Amino acid sequence: MEIISIEKKTFEEMVSKFDNLVAKAEALCFEDKKMSEWMDSQDVCVLLNISPRTLQTLRDSGRLAYSQINHKTYYLPEDVGRMLPIVEKRKIKDK
Structure with missing residues (x-):
């Protein structure tokens, strides 16, 4: 197994981008659920x-x-x- 080391700032930026991605995905799922009503x-x-x-x-x-x-x-x-x-x-x- 290989260990990769990154700076704390880089890691925090990655976590922030993943959080944004999760928020967008959840918003799309909610919108899709809302849009399925006639x-x-x-x-x-x-x-x-x-x-x-x-x-x-x-x-x-x-x-x-x-x-x-x-x-x-x-x-x-x-x-x-x-x-x-x-x-x-x-x-x-x-x-």
Whole structure:
């Protein structure tokens, strides 16, 4: 077995970087868990700050994927998140 010796400062920097890596990994895991929940139409309208009619237009045009269960429409948060910059850009353009 080989022993490698490093300076204390270098070791502390490595530990700090590993701590940052762990924090980022935990944040990604939490975000993934949070993003796995479905959103209904009301949640999407509030998040995107759009009317139900605009939401229907996004669905009808195929720009926003959705699933329908028992006459209720659900959206994946990932898909809604991708629409956020597009909707914001369109609102700025319309002003």
